Amino acid sequence: MxxxxxxxxxxxxxxxxxxxxxxxxxxxxxxxxxxxxxxSMNGIPENYKKMLAGFEMANAFSMPDIETISGMAKNTKIDLGFHLIGGGKRGACVSSLKRINANVNFIGSKLGIIEGDSTKYPMLSPYDKLKMLPRIMQLLFSRKETIEAMKKMSIEEAIEKYGKGKLKLVLEIFPRLITTVNELDKISTGESLFAQRELMGGHPVVYPAxxxxxxxxxxxxxxxxxxxxxxxxxxxxxxxxxxxxxxxxxxxxxxxxxxxxxxxxxxxxxxxxxxxxxxxxxxxxxYGTGSMVSYHLLNHVPSSLLGKSYVFLEKTDEFKGEAVAGMIDFKMAVPEAKISPPGKYLVQSYAICSPEEAKDRSKWEMLKNIIDENLDRLIKGYKKHAEWEIYNAIWHLDGVAKTIDxxxxxxxxxxxxxxxxxxxxxxxxxxxxxxxxxxxxxxxxxxxxxxx
Ligand SMILES: Cc1cc2nc3c(=O)[nH]c(=O)nc-3n(C[C@H](O)[C@H](O)[C@H](O)COP(=O)(O)OP(=O)(O)OC[C@H]3O[C@@H](n4cnc5c(N)ncnc54)[C@H](O)[C@@H]3O)c2cc1C
The missing domain is CATH 3.50.50.60 (FAD/NAD(P)-binding domain)
Structure with a gap:
């Protein structure tokens, strides 16, 4: 044909x-x-803002201004915005590239969590997983009719039914991060358990060097x-x-x-x-999904953070779903990723919001502050190490949100x-x-x- x-x-x-x-x-x-x-781009192109607009994005903030960063970022490789691929080696993308013998080297990591002023890496210890496993297995290997019914069951309902202890936290955070939707009553339990099963593996998230x-x-x-x-x-x-x-x-x-x-x-x-x-x-x-995505070029990152990824969940009435989930990732920062200039570290992050919130300028500052506060919890006083920072709002991140409606x-x-x-x-x-x-x-x- x-x-x-x-x-x-x-x-x-x-x-x-x-x-x-x-x-x-x-x-x-x-x-x-x-x-x-x-x-991916080598630095910031001249038509950056126009290019962002073509992808239903806008540059919300930059320090210094975009034109100055453009001159500074020539040997930094950046994508349109935060990207990690879920499911590691078991995900469709990595397996399809393997099938064509593609020479792409994926850098993987587990997920840590920022909770208040403390951090934990990995978020789930082998003991936590063992304790949750029977419940997750029960949900995953339920009869076909149950799985079909679970596709229509919201995560909010699943939390009421099954969400005890650590599993509650897992159900509150991962479905949001996976779907880039904060509203738990809209996220399908069946869909997110399928994706979550992949996140339970050795390297739940990967990024291509x-x-x-x-x-x-x-x-x-x-x-x-x-x-x-x-x-x-x-x-x-x-x-x-x-x-x-x-x-x-x-x-x-x-x-x-x-x-x-x-x-x-x-x-x-x-x-x-x-x-x-x-x-x-x-x-x-x-409808699609939205977020605030940011890049931070730092001249110092503690070696204990390099190559890792951290999730966070901020409870707030200012956003739909009464929370903003997000992630800060240091995999682009390692030299093997071939992204950051020598001696510098590119850090990427995202904070989830709805497409309408991403278009609403009054929400931008709040999303930026959520990202900044969480990055500051990982690296105290990180701003003094920042050479440049870019925050972009996006209102069509995923083509169609995987929600019940x-x-x-x-x-x-x-x-x-x-x-x-x-x-x-x-x-x-x-x-x-x-x-x-x-x-x-x-x-x-x-x-x-x-x-x-
Ligand atoms: C900032 C941001 C962060 C994201 N983060 C993640 C993440 O962490 N993890 C993840 O898995 N996904 C993430 N996504 C989503 C991910 O990028 C997409 O799911 C993925 O790239 C697949 O896109 P697609 O195949 O649907 O095509 P698209 O990327 O939508 O590509 C469509 C192509 O069609 C071209 N085109 C359109 N109309 C025409 C025409 N008339 N003639 C010729 N060409 C045309 C466009 O120029 C474009 O190149 C993110 C997206 C963005 C924007």
Whole structure:
């Protein structure tokens, strides 16, 4: 089959990489680089603020101003914002790269916790896990009907039923961090237990040495090795649809078209009239997630923190869900990560909020203060070691939040031969893992068609 993939985000590239082994694939990317939301930059580009706006982000604060940082950060590699991949080696992303023998080195860590003025690393001791395990096993290996029911059960309900001792704290923090949603009454117990099972492993979170772009580069290399093509700076304007079937893009014929962009944006390239009104309404009602993400370039980090990751939970009435969960990560700071300039340490963090809160300037200062206070608990007086700091608000972090009220669409659209890849669709995991798993599902569906 001849297949067009619109967008070179992780979902588009993972789809093209899998399909390139058996089909002719062409990837079209409107930007001058691959990776979508998982891109990496050498320092701060001139068009930084415009680029952020394109990803539904805004620079909330910077110390000093962005133009000055741009001159200082030339040999620092940064992504669009905080990124860690959940599930370590068991997650969809790491396993898919292993299958194509990609040369990507993942740095992993356990998770520590900041609680008041004290910190604990790792957050869960082997004894804690042993004590919680029977309860988690009971929930995970329940009968199929129970699992289905758990998908519709909120974490708030699960805490009432099962949340005792350490398990209560785990259920209060991890589901929020995994879904980037603070409202426990909206998070699905089934979905977060699935993701949590992966977090229980040796390295629950990983980051690729050399920056997130290493993942996209590995897929791109595999696509091109198999004869697939990637066209940059090629914005696709229209998917050609005839008799309920996708025929190609912008007048070029294809047997199948895969759209890789937040699902709410697909009507920019496919006319609404081709879908049932109800489907359009449903897709437009889906919402993503939000956060404040920050980078801190420090000239000193205690060696005891290097390579580790810490979570925090701030109870506050100022935000939906009456809490702000977040994370501060020091894996980018180790020399093996090849991100920070020699003798400097890039630290990344995020504090979760709703998309509306991320757009609300009156919340920015509060989110910044939450991040700063928690970083200060880890490194007392850290500000005196900060060479520069950037805080960005984002209101479309995940394509579609994995919440009970958001019914994520299938990879197959109502239009024949038109698929959706990325983190917006109903596949396993969150964020990058969800995008990679969407590619696995598309591959299976296309294979079953092409093999008759
Ligand atoms: C700041 C931030 C922090 C995040 N943190 C995490 C994290 O810690 N862990 C995690 O797992 N996930 C995280 N995510 C989410 C993660 O980045 C995404 O889930 C992941 O990158 C997958 O994206 P995608 O495949 O859906 O495609 P996208 O990244 O949305 O890519 C879509 C691509 O399509 C292109 N495109 C769109 N329209 C057209 C067109 N008409 N023609 C041609 N090209 C087009 C775009 O330019 C883009 O390159 C974060 C996201 C952000 C922004």
């Amino acid at each position: 001849k297949i067009a993939i619109v967008g070179s985000g992780i979902g588009g590239l993972a789809s093209a990489s899998l399909l390139s082994t058996r089909h002719e694939v062409h990837v079209y990317e409107k930007m001058d680089r691959i990776g979508g939301r998982a891109l 050399g920056g997130l772009e290493e993942i996209s580069k590995a897929y791109a290399m595999h696509i091109e090795k198999n004869g697939g093509k990637i066209f940059l700076e090629r914005e696709i304007k229209n998917v050609d649809v005839e008799d309920g079937m996708a025929k190609g893009i912008d007048g070029i014929e294809y047997d199948a078209v895969i759209l890789n962009m937040p699902v709410q944006h697909i009507f920019r390239v496919v006319k609404e009239k081709h879908f049932e009104r109800e489907w359009v309404r449903k897709i437009k009602s889906l 958001n019914d994520k669409p299938d990879v197959e659209t109502p239009i024949k031969n038109l698929y959706i890849a990325g983190d917006s669709v109903n596949s396993k995991g969150i964020g990058i893992n969800c995008a990679v798993d969407s590619a696995n599902i598309i591959y299976e569906r296309i294979e079953s068609i092409s093999s008759g």
